Amino acid sequence: MPGPRKRKYEKRIKWTQRKEDMKRSEFKTNVLKSMDCDGQDVNKWWKTNAETVRTAAREVLGQTSGLLNQENHRDYYEDGTPCEGPTRPVERLEVEKALKKMKRNKAVGLDNIPMEAWFALGKEGVDILWICSEMCV
Numbered sequence: 089m090p091g092p093r094k095r096k097y098e099k100r101i102k103w104t105q106r107k108e109d110m111k112r113s114e115f116k117t118n119v120l121k122s123m124d125c126d127g128q129d130v131n132k133w134w135k136t137n138a139e140t141v142r143t144a145a146r147e148v149l150g151q152t153s154g155l156l157n158q159e160n161h162r163d164y165y166e167d168g169t170p171c172e173g174p175t176r177p178v179e180r181l182e183v184e185k186a187l188k189k190m191k192r193n194k195a196v197g198l199d200n201i202p203m204e205a206w207f208a209l210g211k212e213g214v215d216i217l218w219i220c221s222e223m224c225v
Contacts, residue, residue, distance in 0.1 A: 111148055111149060114148050118144035118147065118148060177222065178218070178221045178222070180214065180215075180218045183214055183217050183218045183221060184214045187206055187207075187213070187214060187217070190203050190206075191203070192204055192207065
C-alpha cells in the first residue's frame with residue numbers, strides 16, 4: 089500500500105494588491121500586451137492567456153510566503169469528561185451578541201447557511217437560532 093502523497097504547495101498571488109491604482113494599470117498593461125487571439129485553438133488560447141494573467145500578477149502584485157498552505161503540526165486531544173450536572177440555558181441576548189460579532193463573507197459552517205442569511209432575517213433570525221439552541225439542550 090503506497091504512503092500518503094505529498095502535496096505540492098506554491099506561493100499564492102497577492103490579489104488584494106490589484107486594488108491600488110498604479111498596480112492595477114500596470115497589471116492590465118502587462119496582460120493586454122501579451123494577449124492576442126489570431127485564430128488559435130480556443131483551449132490553447134485560454135491556457136496561454138490564463139498563464140499570462142498569473143505571470144503578470146506574480147510580477148506586479150507579488151506572492152505570499154506560502155506558509156499558509158503548509159501543513160502545520162496540530163495537537164490532538166482526547167475526549168474530555170462531560171460536564172457534571174445541568175448547564176444554564178443560552179439566553180436570547182447571548183445569541184444576538186454572538187450574531188453581531190460574526191463577520192460577513194466567510195465560509196459556511198456545517199449547516200451550509202451563510203451568515204448573510206442570518207443577518208437578512210434580522211430579529212427573526214435571532215429568534216430561530218435561540219429556539220434551535222433551546223431544542224439542542
